[in-house]
Amino acid sequence: MAKTVLLTGGGRGLGRVTAEKLAVAGHRVLLTARTGIAAQTAVDQIHHGRSHLRVEPRAVDLSSLEQVRAFATAEAARGDAIDVLFHVAGIMQTSKTRRLTVDGYEETLAVNALAPFLLTALLRPALELAPAARVITVSSRLHLPDSRGAPVDFDFDDPQLQRGYNPDRAYKNSKLAVLWFTYELQRRLSGTSITANAICPGFVPTTAAASTTGPMRLLMSFVMPHMPFATSVADATDSFVFMALDPSIDGVGGAFYGERHPIESSPQSHDIQQARRFWRLADQLTGLT
Numbered sequence: 001m002a003k004t005v006l007l008t009g010g011g012r013g014l015g016r017v018t019a020e021k022l023a024v025a026g027h028r029v030l031l032t033a034r035t036g037i038a039a040q041t042a043v044d045q046i047h048h049g050r051s052h053l054r055v056e057p058r059a060v061d062l063s064s065l066e067q068v069r070a071f072a073t074a075e076a077a078r079g080d081a082i083d084v085l086f087h088v089a090g091i092m093q094t095s096k097t098r099r100l101t102v103d104g105y106e107e108t109l110a111v112n113a114l115a116p117f118l119l120t121a122l123l124r125p126a127l128e129l130a131p132a133a134r135v136i137t138v139s140s141r142l143h144l145p146d147s148r149g150a151p152v153d154f155d156f157d158d159p160q161l162q163r164g165y166n167p168d169r170a171y172k173n174s175k176l177a178v179l180w181f182t183y184e185l186q187r188r189l190s191g192t193s194i195t196a197n198a199i200c201p202g203f204v205p206t207t208a209a210a211s212t213t214g215p216m217r218l219l220m221s222f223v224m225p226h227m228p229f230a231t232s233v234a235d236a237t238d239s240f241v242f243m244a245l246d247p248s249i250d251g252v253g254g255a256f257y258g259e260r261h262p263i264e265s266s267p268q269s270h271d272i273q274q275a276r277r278f279w280r281l282a283d284q285l286t287g288l289t
């Protein structure tokens, strides 16, 4: 059965390749990118000589709540079912300086966690039209407390890192928040036909290189892809396709996958009180209710 998959981050990186694999497998892909030009370019590349593929461009800058709201409202108003909502887009800052969105929010939290929260809520009518819909978020093993770099440290009194900003911490905090969101969403979806799961694709230096500069970028692009701990773009996107389509995940919710099998996320990610606190925070920051 062909599915309709709405995928963010389709302009480049893992999202772009995943969109192509899904379209080649016969599914309808709504490919979103930050701009209309980026989305159309990706769609043209995928179509190249294969105009029968059903991939359609959509534009939404996920750092703008107004754009997310307008996009999701328009998409839901089409009245088409969405079988899979795949939140692939994400950022890891290169700048040591805290960057703010047009809404005045720390950009990493806004794009990686607040945008999926709002998009999912506003697209829920389209998800409810599908016989069994999947919401898939992309987290990272970097949210684990012992991961390299500045440790994860989500302070509800300073969720936007106004004090002591660090780009690594911003990324890790946002990926912890993604897990809180996903697990709490699954609890709230209990008894419905929609499930929510998260995935970490592994460490994919080829695409992660885009989030680095200088010698590190060269290392990530040309050396690290050959290391035994690296995951290839081909394998990572196979895992994304698995999350979107594999029948073994039918009815499964609230799980965290590493590649193609469930893995443990941090104990903190399973803290229901903190998950609910994050939900209230996201609700307030996005102005959802």
Ligand SMILES: NC(=O)c1ccc[n+]([C@@H]2O[C@H](COP(=O)([O-])OP(=O)(O)OC[C@H]3O[C@@H](n4cnc5c(N)ncnc54)[C@H](OP(=O)(O)O)[C@@H]3O)[C@@H](O)[C@H]2O)c1
Binding pocket: 008, 009, 010, 011, 012, 013, 014, 015, 033, 034, 035, 038, 060, 061, 062, 063, 064, 087, 088, 089, 090, 091, 092, 111, 138, 139, 140, 141, 200, 201, 202, 203, 204, 205, 207, 208, 210, 211
């Ligand atoms: N690569 C890894 O090792 C790794 C490991 C764990 C998790 N992940 C996660 O996997 C996902 C994909 O990563 P990737 O490696 O493919 O990264 P990537 O190549 O840097 O791609 C990121 C995507 O997110 C989009 N994006 C960023 N900000 C956006 C915004 N404001 N509005 C709309 N789109 C925006 C980018 O679009 P633009 O072209 O417009 O910037 C791009 O399409 C991310 O969520 C990442 O955190 C990656």
